[in-house]
Amino acid sequence: MNNTAALYPNRVNIINFIRGFEPREPIDLLEPVREQLALVRKHGLPATWLLQYDALIDPAFADLLLREADETQEIGVWFEVVQPLADKAGVPWRGRYAWDWHAHIAFTVGYTPPEREKLADALMEEFRARFGAYPQSVGSWFLDAHTLAYLSDKYGIVASCNCKDQWGTDGYTLWGGYYNQAYYPSRRNGFMPAQTEAGQIPVPVFRMLGSDPIYQYDARLGGNGQSVITLEPVYSGDEGGGGIPEWVRWFYEVNFRPEQVSFGYTQVGQENSFGWAAMKEGLTDQVELLAAARTEGKLRVETLADSGRWFRRRYPLTPASSISALTDWRDEGRQSVWFYNRYYRLNLLNNNGEIRIRDIHLFDECYEERYLRETCPDRYSRYDTLPVVDSALWSVGEGAAGIAPVLYDDEGKEAPLSARSMETDESVPGELTILIRLDGEEELRIRCAERSVSFISERPSWGLRLSWGETAELPGIKLSPGAIDYTYHGHSYRVHSTARMTAVSNGIDFRADGRELTLRF
Known part of the structure; x- marks a missing residue:
């Protein structure tokens, strides 16, 4: 302990x-x-x-x-x-x-x-x-x-x-x-x-x-x-x-x-x-x-x-906190890790070997609730924060929204990534590191710090892909140099990235320049 x-x-x-x-x-x-x-x-x-x-x-x-x-x-x-x-x-x-x-x-x-x-x-x-x-x-x-x-x-x-x-x-x-x-x-x-x-x-x-x-x-x-x-x-x-x-x-x-x-x-x-x-x-x-x-x-x-x-x-x-569900009571091969502090929350899911960040929301004390000055008009009340990734609300059909690690072969084509297990390390105060053991002897580490999430891979050629479906809950998303700009419910916010980012159909590709890729909030 x-x-x-x-x-x-x-x-x-x-x-x-x-x-x-x-x-x-x-x-x-x-x-x-x-x-x-x-x-x-x-x-x-x-x-x-x-x-x-x-x-x-x-x-x-x-x-x-x-x-x-x-x-x-x-x-x-x-x-x-x-x-x-x-x-x-x-x-x-x-x-x-x-x-x-x-x-x-x-x-x-x-x-x-x-x-x-x-x-x-x-x-x-x-x-x-x-x-x-x-x-x-x-x-x-x-x-x-x-x-x-x-x-x-x-x-x-x-x-x-x-x-x-x-x-x-x-x-x-x-x-x-x-x-x-x-x-x-x-x-x-x-x-x-x-x-x-x-x-x-x-x-x-x-x-x-x-x-x-x-x-x-x-x-x-x-x-x-x-x-x-x-x-x-x-x-x-x-x-x-x-x-x-x-x-x-x-x-x-x-x-x-x-x-x-x-x-x-x-x-x-x-x-x-x-x-x-x-x-x-x-x-x-x-x-x-x-x-x-x-x-x-x-x-x-x-x-x-x-x-x-x-x-x-x-x-x-507000202190950083987490939940690490590293076993699945249904025995269906799922693991889920939640990390949250006063700046953001993140959830990583291992779905029987498929790794995906299914949720990141940012926290901003200046984002005013709908009912601070006005009354709720009907039975459907709503409180929310600022979405960066939201698999539950951005997915369409069988296509799951989220951020998935991507490996590339020698020709630059995507190669499958399969996880054997996830472990967590809470030894650094206020932080959480998730260790993902991949097929073979390779590892992927995800370090959740106060205002950033870093991905560290042993592979020389890898990246991330952010995917979404066109749903009613999707915020405005556009690429800027070194950043992604979001607009949600009249509020603007930004996520910085050390990767080379490219817009693709219903998503963004992040290509790592080296063994570490960081998102800053």
């Missing part, structure tokens, strides 16, 4: 958030909370309980927590807008039901900035009246930057959490962000990691739900957006999920490796509106595994607020 992992171990938050209404079907909303509380107390584990306003004002929920939760349990708020909160804040209610999950109704983005402040004030004051102090943690599937900064500046919250990356699930798109762990958001964009202390909200935002690092990115699209392959115990489909014991054990192994760029993290728990019967088996299994891993010293289980305080003491700026 390296020194970083020993000093700053893997961390887990058990976060269960609590709704007071469920208009879609009759269900006992109190039973899951009672059973979840009994489960964590049985194993002596701390947990965080985030109350939506309708549950906050219902004595059945608040009294249960006041009566049964000891000092190891944290009580905070889940910030979705419900009719009683809107009424309390004097904000017009437009929902179909007392809780309406559509983005422009349930979330702060559906309200003007002054209305968001009124809603926040009403929520925080009600919490203080019930529990005697303001909450330290505020969670939501997504919070706009104005509201998050307001909660930080006025109420001094120390931690927040938001939804995993997903495309269109339940109408919510969050795409291109910090894939896991935590980041300090920009004051202009609640989804965007900031680059400077002056530009950031000093509240770490932890990514929830635990996404499958191999398969969630390319999860199938349907009428409700992407399917869900996460640690949530109610999901147990063929693709994977938190209700499948084999998948859970693989996920824990992948996320809580002894070697980490900074620290490993995941969130365990489930919202009560799924009902206890649906989550009981999977959640019980996960909590038992956590308790055993904690006893063995493999991870630390703590409240969201405690993680937030630790993060703020340790990191003045």
Whole structure:
């Protein structure tokens, strides 16, 4: 175990958030909370309980927590807008039901900035009246930057959490962000990691739900957006999920490796509106595994607020983090490595020998979110960052977008490249090196540094190819001397390259001048 992992171990938050209404079907909303509380107390584990306003004002929920939760349990708020909160804040209610999950109704983005402040004030004051102090943690599937900064500046919250990356699930798109762990958001964009202390909200935002690092990115699209392959115990489909014991054990192994760029993290728990019967088996299994891993010293289980305080003491700026899924729970020959810091994120996939960078997104604290000043007009909300490579959204048919290494034979023709395996090295602070062992004795190294990605090959003649399909999500892309210029949602950005670049049909060829090729952001 390296020194970083020993000093700053893997961390887990058990976060269960609590709704007071469920208009879609009759269900006992109190039973899951009672059973979840009994489960964590049985194993002596701390947990965080985030109350939506309708549950906050219902004595059945608040009294249960006041009566049964000891000092190891944290009580905070889940910030979705419900009719009683809107009424309390004097904000017009437009929902179909007392809780309406559509983005422009349930979330702060559906309200003007002054209305968001009124809603926040009403929520925080009600919490203080019930529990005697303001909450330290505020969670939501997504919070706009104005509201998050307001909660930080006025109420001094120390931690927040938001939804995993997903495309269109339940109408919510969050795409291109910090894939896991935590980041300090920009004051202009609640989804965007900031680059400077002056530009950031000093509240770490932890990514929830635990996404499958191999398969969630390319999860199938349907009428409700992407399917869900996460640690949530109610999901147990063929693709994977938190209700499948084999998948859970693989996920824990992948996320809580002894070697980490900074620290490993995941969130365990489930919202009560799924009902206890649906989550009981999977959640019980996960909590038992956590308790055993904690006893063995493999991870630390703590409240969201405690993680937030630790993060703020340790990191003045967003640290680099990673996930290295070097085994495939399906045994289909795939490996996936994620690296991200406050400047960019990158994902490399080994698809049974075929190597491809399927994702690079840049982070810029000046890229303003859509809802900083305006309201979300309908149920389809969207948060994103700045795409450089996006296989999930730029691929057409069988042609996969991305950046692939290319070898050339003596006549300059492309020769196939086949990988036998990938390994990672986290020994340099803040960096990640990926070692790709090719057929034969050759190797390809990819070094992810603070503002660059370098490719080092032993071959004298090689390069990269960036490919894309003509899709609606493709940004403006054009070559400049020594750089690629992008335009996305009115924002311009640039990637520099040490290679000789040539535009080809739906792509760019990068020809290495020597054994190293570097992209700088």
